[in-house]
Amino acid sequence: MSLEVEKPPETTKQLKRQDSLYGDAEKVSGFKHHGSEGGWPRLLQLAFQSIGIIYGDVGTSPLYAISSTFPDGIKDQDDLLGVLSLILYTLILIPMVKYVFIVLYADDNGDGGTFALYSLISRHSKVRLIPNQQAEDAMVSNYGIEAPSPELRVAQWLKQKLESSKAAKISLFIITILGTSMVMGDGTLTPSISVLSAVSGIREKVPSLTETQVVWISVPILFALFSVQRYGTDKVGYSFAPIITLWFFLIAGIGMYNLIVHEIGVLRAFNPMYIVDYFRRNGKDGWVSLGGVILCVTEGMYADLSHFNIKAIQISFSTVLLPSVALCYIGQTAYLRKFPESVADTFFRSIPELMFWPTFIIAILSAIIASQAMLSGAFAILSKALSLGCFPSVQVIHTSKSYEGQVYIPEVNFLMGLASIIVTITFRTTTEIGNAYGICVVTVFSITTHLTTIVMLLVWRKNFIIVLLFYVVFSSIELVYLSSILTKFIQGGYLPFCFSLVLMALMITWHYVHVMKYWYELDHVVPANEVTTLLEKHEVRRIPGVGLLYSDLVQGITPVFPRLVQRIPSVHAVFLFMSIKHLPIPHVAPVERFLFRQVGPREHRMFRCVARYGYCDKLEESGLFKGFLMESLKTFIQDEAAFKTNSTAGDTKELTDPKVSGHDLARWVEKEKQMIDKEMERGVVYLMGEANVIAGPESSAAKKIVVDYVYAFLRKNLTEGEKVLSIPKDQLLKVGITYEI
Structure with missing residues (x-):
């Protein structure tokens, strides 16, 4: 069936393109993230599921929080009321007020976490270190964010400061990957602290078990936990939402029992004056004990936002988590007021005799589920780091067909x-x-507080006084907690710093060389208008099939191409210069995936293509990708023909031959589409530049170590570029080239 392209009347408005890389952004009206529709039944279902995914680590914190706050025992009975008051107000202020009712609204089209905040900032100011921004990116349907009541002067001032300061850009990047490293440490x-705390409860019934034996019981559980990660949160976490829910009702019931049986008067701890009295009485020791209090909270709910939505999390937190955990801590305090010598094993000793074994079994299951969900979140965050070029291209396996953020x-x-x-x-x-x-x-x-503050000023454009109040209140609280926990640096606190420093060093090294490599290619790019000259110079012949040459560049032609035609003077009948680009948004709708540009004359059938993905999007398998790519290419050719015909109404210069009629152009389009199908049948060959990056001869010793040794080691042992792109090995051709940066 032929395409009919009719010439519009003279009064028709001419089509205009923002740039020569023309896409289909206008074809999509919007993009809905997970849980955005379905009404109250769907909302309540998500709220129930979120209990099994998000709150496991907060829900299991009663296993160890109070015992960690009093490692040397209880010196004064009233200290229990002070610590309980601290725990209650910490739960209210940080996870509920800050996260549930403020930070969760800083979602990135339904996605949360440190990288979500960084991507929001990246879309509103040019702070990314790789200069691959394109005008068409802003046309993607879920790229823009609606900003409430603008405070333009402050927002523009902050934007100018961020874009003009290299130090600010680097600082934003550093704190983002520091947050990533700490989440990986978390x-x-x-798993270590949750499983070990749960298993140690068995010593209440089998006191002959030694500490060493408890550890060796925990090890196989941890081994099993990490072994089932390949099945993902979708199959493990969601299935066990009923268990976590049962756990919450169980600890709430136990807390209520202890409150009624032992001392209902501990409810006085809701009076914050007990916090003042606690610090007045204990001084420095009270400040140091905050390191144990902080264990009652976690940041996991924000990172897992992409699996649910804000209202679902608010409902489940307010109606299930907070009441249950608060009652558990209140019950433990009531028990300890009567039995202060049991502080080392408060949770299991406070369980009624008949409920011990059911609670013990559910505690272990809850610890496993909590750990699994935290690991899933850590993988998801690291996969976002991959999309920014901050980590070697390791294989990322998507474990859920329904929820793309689970990897x-x-x-x-x-x-x-x-390590665990x-x-x-x-x-x-x-x-x-x-x-x-x-x-x-x-x-x-x-x-999170620092990045959210920037988002509030730059993206939300809130009143400066409100933002300042948010920053001062929460940064002050967190500074007090951080200063307390740092006093225990030698007693285990050094571990996450060592872990984070190693991970950050690897991420900074990889990103530094990645940026330098991009700039090298950009400085040695081949202009599109010189491709014809290059082909003629090397007498390049056209061979059957479709060729895809991959590079990171979204501007111009990669320097790998001249290297290719020098060594093998042949190019496929249909040839595409491909770039995989990750936008600072979670998802790109499939219809907006590809941007095309014609390279050289039409008869060369050479195209520039940028395939755009969000940092949560899964790259399609090879067969699906090339089929989708070729269909999009045919659509582009058809759209270009329509554009040129439409433009002829006011300017015949748009056509190669002004005498060509709309019907002739339609027949040409149909012939081109048939030709692409024919070459597809002959085969697709993937070409990749195998770039050997080395430091220049005048580089410093530090740069040579980073580039020639550390980066080379990572690239050799961890990079799997063809696996990430799902390229069949029998269709892959690598072109060796050396970049001296």
């Missing part, structure tokens, strides 16, 4: 599992692990 420590990274899972088991065997008790865990949590809290 994902390593959460599994085999190499990282192995290393985190090994080593930490459990080495530290043996929850006290020192808790010190390390606390530093991870508070650091991420602080980073």
Whole structure:
């Protein structure tokens, strides 16, 4: 069936393009994230599911929080009321007020976490270190964010400062990857402290078990936990939402029982004056004890926002988590007022006799589920780091067909599992692990506060006084907690810093060389208008099939191409210069995936193509990708023909031959589409530049170490570019080239 392209009347408005790289952004009206529709039944269902995914680590914190706050025992009965008051107001202020009712609204089209905040800032000011921004990016349907009541003067001032200061750009990048490193540390420590705390409860019934034996019981559980990560949150976490829900009702019931049986008067702790009295009575010791108090909270709910929505999290937190956990802590305090000597094993000793074994079993299951969800969140955050070029291209496996944010990274899972088991065997008790865990949590809290403050000024454009109040209140609280937990640096607190420094060094190294490599290619780019000359110079012949030459560049032609035609003077009948580009948004709708440009004369059938993905999008398998790509290319050719015919109404210069009629052009379009199908049948060949990056001869010794040794080691041992792109090995051709940066 032929395409009919009719010439419009003279009065028709001419089509205009913002740039020669023309896409289909106008074809999509919007993009809905997970959980955005369905009414109250769907909302309540998501709220129920969120209990099993988000709150596991907060819900299991009663296993160890109070015992970590009083490692040397209880000196004064009223100290219990002071600590309970601290726990209650910490739960109210940080997870509820800050996260649930403020920070969750800083979602990135339904996605949360440190990188979501960074991507929001990136879209409103040019702070990314790689200069690959294009005008068409802003046309993607979920790229823009509606900003409430603008305070333009402050927003424009901040935007100008961020864009003009290289130090500001680097600082934003550093604190973002620091947050990522700390979340990875959290994902390593959460399984250790949760599982070890739950398993240690068995000593209440089998007191002959030694501490060492408890550790060796915990190790196989941890091994099993990391082994099932390949099945993902979708199959593990969602299935066990009923168990976590049962856990919450169970700890709430136990708390209510202890409150009624032992001392209902502990409800006085809702009076914040008990906090003042606690610090007045204990001084420095009270300040140091905050390192244990902070273990009652976590930052996981924001990172897991992409699996649910804001209202679902608000409902589940307010109606299930907060009441249940608060009652549990209140009950433990009531029990300790009567039995202060039991502070080391408060949770299990406060359980009624008949409920011990059911609670013990559910505690272990809850610890496993909580750890699994935290690990899934850590993988998701690291996959976003990959999209920014901050980590070697390791294989990312999507574990859910329904929820794209759920991923599994085999190499990282192995290393985190090994680290978690080593930490459990080495530290043996929850006290020192808790010190390390606390530093991870508070650091991420602080980073989130700083990035959210920038979002409030730059994106939301809130009143400066409101923003200042938010920043002062929460940064002050977090600074007090951080200063407290840092006093325990030697007692395990050094662990996340060591872990984070190593991970940050690797990420900074990779990103630094990645940026330098991009700039090198940009400086040695081949202008599109010189491709014809290059082909004629080397007498390049056209061979059957479709060729895809991959590079990071979105501007011009990669310097790998001249290298290719020098060594093998042949180019496929249909040839595309491909770039995979990750936009600072979670998702790009499939219809907006590709941007095309004609390179050289039409008869060359050479095109520039940028395939755009969000940082949560999964790259299609090879067969799906090339089929989708070729269909989009045919659509582009058809759209170009329509554009040229339409433009002829006012300017015949748009046509190569002004005498060509609309019907002739339609026949040409149909012939081109048939030709693409024919070449597709002959085969697709993927070409990639195998760039050997080395430091220049005049580089410093530090640069040579970073580029020639550290980067080379990572590239050799971790990079799997063709696997990430799902390129079949029998269709891959690599072109060797050396970049001297």
